[in-house]
Amino acid sequence: MIKHKIHILVCGGTGCKSSNSDLLVSTLRNELIENGLDKEVQVVLTGCFGFCEQGPIVKVLPDNIFYVGVKPDDAHEIIAEHIIKGRKVQRLLYVDPKTKERIQDAKGMNFYKKQLRIALRNCGFIDPESIDESIARDGYAALAKVLTELTPAETVQIVKQSGLRGRGGGGFSTGLKWEITAKSQADQKYVVCNADEGDPGAFMDRSILEGDPHTVIEAMAINGYCTGADKGLVYIRAEYPLAIERLKIAIKQAREYGLLGQDIFGTGFNFDIDLRYGAGAFVCGEETALIHSMEGERGEPTFKPPFPSEEGYLGKPTNVNNVETYANIPPIILQGAEWFSSIGTEKSKGTKVFALAGKVNNVGLVEVPMGTTLREVIFEIGGGIKGNKKFKAVQTGGPSGGCLTEKHLDIPIDYDNLIACGSMMGSGGMIIVDEDDCMVSMAKYYLDFTVEESCGKCSPCRIGNKRLYEILETITKGKGTVEDLDRLRNLSEVIKDTSLCGLGQTSPNPVLSTLDNFLDEYEAHVKDHKCPAGQCRDLMTYWIEPENCVGCTACARVCPVSAISGERKEVHIIDAALCIKCGACLEKCKFNAVYVS
Amino acid sequence: MTKVKTLADLKKLREELQKKIHVRESGDHPESTVQVKVAMATCGIASGAKDVMVFLMEELEKRGIDSVVTQTGCMGYCYAEPTIEVTLPGHEPLVFGFVDKKKADEIIEKYIKNGELVDGIIPITYQSINENQEEGQQ
Structure with a gap:
């Protein structure tokens, strides 16, 4: 029976993987074999430590030593110094940004845990049926x-x-x-x-x-x-x-x-x-x-x-x-x-639970003290954006809330700050949006929801939201005009001012906040009839780059509406009038000849 | 069912239960019982936690391992469902993510039987106001 005395835990979260933690693991394992220690020391890949900014993270058990920013080149030193000689590798220890001291005490390792569970204290711990x-x-x-x-x-x-x-x-x-x-x-x-x-x-x-x-x-x-x-x-x-x-x-x-x-x-x-x-x-x-x-x-x-x-x-x-x-x-x-009021910010006490969803690596339920920044929630606890794409916005507060952007990332989250930024706390949904998402479509999605969910009692909400949705639809179809943007804003203000309940009073928020933060995207839709994120189907054109096309006919065969013509071994052409923009040809082409713009 | 009539009743009950929960319906050998908790909220069940729980119960019994498998709520690691927590006697609890039957089998064979760690451990990224939970992690 193999009994490992020492375990080296290496973070295999998506953030750390992109900083080469896989190579780090194999280097550590090789070093152990070279030193004949592989029977005593085991290297284990773990999930995200929620400390991605300092990744890759390595934790040595049972010593409970926590190393940050470990590169594959550091593997030798960790094995030679820590494992063999039992001396901590000082330069890889975490430096407290305030005291500038290197954290030695394993008991103090909670410093990196940004979450504090009050409302969720028993979730995932007790049997709820007992x-x-x-x-x-x-x-x-x-x-x-x-x-x-x-x-x-x-x-x-x-x-x-x-x-x-x-x-x-x-x-x-x-x-x-x-x-x-x-x-x-x-x-x-x-x-x-x-x-x-x-x-x-x-x-x-x-x-x-x-x-x-x-x-x-x-x-x-x-x-x-x-x-x-x-x-x-x-x-x-x-x-x-x-x-x-x-x-x-x-x-x-x-x-x-x-x-x-x-x-x-x-x-x-x-x-x-x-x-x-x-x-x-x-x-x-x-x-x-x-x-x-x-x-x-x-x-x-x-x-x-x-x-x-x-x-x-x-x-x-x-x-x-x-x-x-x-x-x-x-x-x-x-x-x-x-005790409770010692946690949080001046006017928002305690913690808040957020449901982290969308284009973020660690989709999940998190509970953080009020005053934690969006950056900490998204890039530390959330492990950053999926597929190393660029962060674009975070939607908080659901259909009543708004979008916050890069410039809001370092604002401490609390009720009043979020409202000041044009969004709101809401119940705690947090949807992360990346560069591939179109903000006009996003606003349209929420309006679609509100139109569906409006009870119909008061006219501003029942009719106004429907009209808002229609204007957004016109814009995403490429038929919008610059005047539509003013119309959106005016109508939004009226709905907010005259609706009976919270639903109508907040339903235009997704429109207003995207207009405020992503006016350029709206303008691209109405002026150039382009969708910068490439999400609005009606604004896309598919075309074949003659230089890359080898005439394999794969695209023509897969096209459901026969919009692609061309002889075998000759350049193919897409008829834009027939094309339904399904993207099948793009997926099928092996020669990177199909382009979307 | 005894009713909790007074504050003293509740305190007494809590003390008894704390001991009991600590070794979770220990049976005759609290020192050798392996405790497994399966996160069984809607999200976990949708990802197959129920099958994994049944598998763990059946296999642990078949393989003659003294164990208690219980359900619990959402652990918060939705990206890594199904998730389970394993506590070996005398050890601190460990959470494993992406546990399908194959992974569950590996956990039984390597970790539960031999105490050997396997890939896929999820480090606890939070502090809880409940102390025994706070200290209860690696």
């Missing part, structure tokens, strides 16, 4: 604490002082919302969890419900105690079957343990939770529309005020918070407002 595992990780301890040690008002104060703001997108102070609901006088109040996650590409709330449903139940009960509600409702979309199943199991277990129901912890406090299913309408993420949908009415928003905290579900005071907001509550109660 209440026991939740309790072993402090589940329901916060509920016990507030019921036995704190008054409702004191608990609200803790939440208020923590600086927690709504994670669903709006960013309203959670404590303030609780306070208003608590102060409203009524014979019955409700606690609602908004699990109607609708942004394309966002899956934070689903992951929390699937990974740690008990934290949401516990936080809702805490809210019930604070506001005087004994009834909780989770509004969840039916297209999240696994989240629903796990939530049901969790509620059942909590009832069996007496953590939901009558006289919880013997304090006389009663609370129970039911589920309400949504059909997946985007507008139902808006709290008034959500409440109407729960009441069995059409999922349409109504004018605020009155706010749900005063007059909500069935006309009673209702506290509506999002899943991630609730997931932050138990740690705040247990560790205190001061």
Whole structure:
């Protein structure tokens, strides 16, 4: 049996691979063989360390020594010095940018971990279908604490002082919302969890419900105690079957343990939770529309005020918070407002979960302290852009948000900074766009979504967004004019100013932010009738470079509309009038003779 | 089912459970039980985590390895699904990515049986507010 005493871990993440970590691995292995150490030391390729800027990364176990920027040439020194003589290679240790000291202590290696998990603390750690595992990780301890040690008002104060703001997108102070609901006088109040996650590409709330449903139940009960509600409702979309199943199991277990129901912890406090299913309408993420949908009415928003905290579900005071907001509550109660407010920026406290998607290497769920920069999220944790392409933009806030560009990469992420840049936090979807993506098409995609999801109640949103979409379509077809750009902007402003709810008030944001940041792309479409990213099909022409064409006839045979003509061994020609721009000839040609422009 | 009636009940229950979870339904030999967690959120299942979980349960039993396989939620490494976490007795947990049946077989044969590391380990890139998780990584 081979028992390796030492392991050398080499990062095989995409970022490090492009800095030649493959050659580094083979060089290390060769060095080991040459020194007869290959039976004792093993080289292992790992996934991304999330520290790509300093790559390639090498970690030696069990010494826990972390080397950065290691080149294949350094392999000899690592083996000769560290492995054989047991001396650290000083020059390859990480230098702390602040203290200029080389990091020696393996315990201090967390410095490079940019993520901090509060809301996701149990996700991927406990079995979500076991209440026991939740309790072993402090589940329901916060509920016990507030019921036995704190008054409702004191608990609200803790939440208020923590600086927690709504994670669903709006960013309203959670404590303030609780306070208003608590102060409203009524014979019955409700606690609602908004699990109607609708942004394309966002899956934070689903992951929390699937990974740690008990934290949401516990936080809702805490809210019930604070506001005087004994009834909780989770509004969840039916297209999240696994989240629903796990939530049901969790509620059942909590009832069996007496953590939901009558006289919880013997304090006389009663609370129970039911589920309400949504059909997946985007507008139902808006709290008034959500409440109407729960009441069995059409999922349409109504004018605020009155706010749900005063007059909500069935006309009673209702506290509506999002899943991630609730997931932050138990740690705040247990560790205190001061602890929570020490994390983050001046006005945005704590962490935010982002669903990283699009043209990024490490697609995934990340949780970072507020104030982390977009660059850190995309290029460190996210491992950079797929295929070493050029970063173009990052879309945050879903259909209500906007695009941020290169110049915004070093801005610390928080609610206010994102709004100042023309985007918004939203629920936390983050879609990365590279040089191959057309920004006009991107705006069109979001408008298509909004047109589909508008409830139709108010005209600016119902008709205005449809017109916006049509103008964008004209532009991507190459039939747009310079005047269309003004029309886009004016119409966008009107829709924003006159729509009834948050959906319409924010739906033109993708158009406005792309107009602001990528005006040149719009102009290329309307003036030169060209799509710089090469994505708008109607603006492309396929042609054959005579010098490269050998007349193999492969392209003519693959063309579905017979647009290519030419004799065998003679130059072929594409008839632009017939061509449907499917790209089949381009894929088929082995001689690089087919071009697109 | 015993009800949790008081704060003291919860504290007592938590202590008992913490010991139990630490060795995860240890059975008779907590010191030799291998613990495997499979990330089973929608994304993991869509990438085949369910098949891998069944494979691991069946094969570990067939090969006579004292083990407990449980499910968990999303670990966050969507790009590397399916992901699993393996804890050998006396060792710190290790996460492996892109685990299909072939990889699972390699992990059983090399890592679980011989303690030999295999390619595809995912370094933990985060800190958690829960201490035992923070320290629980290589």
